[in-house]
Amino acid sequence: MTIDIPGVRAGRHAGVPALLVETAEATAAVSPFGAHLLSWTPRGFADVLWLSPTSMLPPKPIRGGVPVCWPYFARQGQPDDAPQHGIARTRTWSLVGGARDEAGAVRLDFVLDDADPDLEVRMEVEIGRALVQRLVTRNRGTAARTLTQAMHTYFAVGDARRVHVEGLDGLDYLDKFDGFARHRQQGDWSLREARDPGRSDRIYLDAPGRYVLVDPVARRRILLSTAGSRSLVAWNPGEEAVRGFADIPREGWLEYVCLEAANAAPDSVELAPGASHALEQRVEVAHL
Numbered sequence: 001m002t003i004d005i006p007g008v009r010a011g012r013h014a015g016v017p018a019l020l021v022e023t024a025e026a027t028a029a030v031s032p033f034g035a036h037l038l039s040w041t042p043r044g045f046a047d048v049l050w051l052s053p054t055s056m057l058p059p060k061p062i063r064g065g066v067p068v069c070w071p072y073f074a075r076q077g078q079p080d081d082a083p084q085h086g087i088a089r090t091r092t093w094s095l096v097g098g099a100r101d102e103a104g105a106v107r108l109d110f111v112l113d114d115a116d117p118d119l120e121v122r123m124e125v126e127i128g129r130a131l132v133q134r135l136v137t138r139n140r141g142t143a144a145r146t147l148t149q150a151m152h153t154y155f156a157v158g159d160a161r162r163v164h165v166e167g168l169d170g171l172d173y174l175d176k177f178d179g180f181a182r183h184r185q186q187g188d189w190s191l192r193e194a195r196d197p198g199r200s201d202r203i204y205l206d207a208p209g210r211y212v213l214v215d216p217v218a219r220r221r222i223l224l225s226t227a228g229s230r231s232l233v234a235w236n237p238g239e240e241a242v243r244g245f246a247d248i249p250r251e252g253w254l255e256y257v258c259l260e261a262a263n264a265a266p267d268s269v270e271l272a273p274g275a276s277h278a279l280e281q282r283v284e285v286a287h288l
């Protein structure tokens, strides 16, 4: 599709071919590779998304922004040699639609049509004062399918050690750093928690879909609302495990927190033939 939406042009962002979006309220960069949102910068704020300065480039997975994990999260239900987080993040999606609404927000629609003969997947991205992303999967086959997935958002923060996340208090979570043992969250999430401080790789269960990332250093509050999701992954590798990531600088873990709107662990989606499921996230930012 040729792009003919006011405020949208083809270019590059951090070396990655991308559609560069400019609206009255925000700028953004979205790459067809992975339908990957690389940057979203509402006016008056620094970029809400973190993108690693040492990220690999396509065809390798991009580190940062909003990778799309699909049609499974991690390697759930897959053989050990399956690509982590599925193939959607390393395929080039087709831009099939887009528009600018009356308020000036821009919407771009991408489809990945050839990833699975029975599943069609679509990513709708709306750029404006709020960021809205919708990942819609349709089962066009004749058998039921099970889906797990995530929007693996890397939120840029002033200092990961000093932020906290509201909305998780009292929830149970599976801790990957503890062999997926089940624990209960007490109070807000932070890297300062008494139980295993300094790192987090957790799947929160029966999550309510409304979270606030409070960042006293960047002096802003990020509001994340999700729909079609009952799991929230909170990931920051911390000082030690980050050394295992060639595409994250040693100090890079201080600069982001991943909060991932997910369907993972028991929260898998059963898609009957002909059925669709939408995983949605909405992000807003405010000054503290």
Ligand SMILES: O=P(O)(O)OC[C@H]1O[C@@H](O)[C@H](O)[C@@H](O)[C@@H]1O
Binding pocket: 061, 074, 084, 085, 152, 176, 201, 202, 233, 235, 260
């Ligand atoms: O390195 P990847 O494949 O992008 O994954 C990054 C992280 O993604 C998170 O969602 C997982 O919970 C972590 O265990 C994982 O390390």
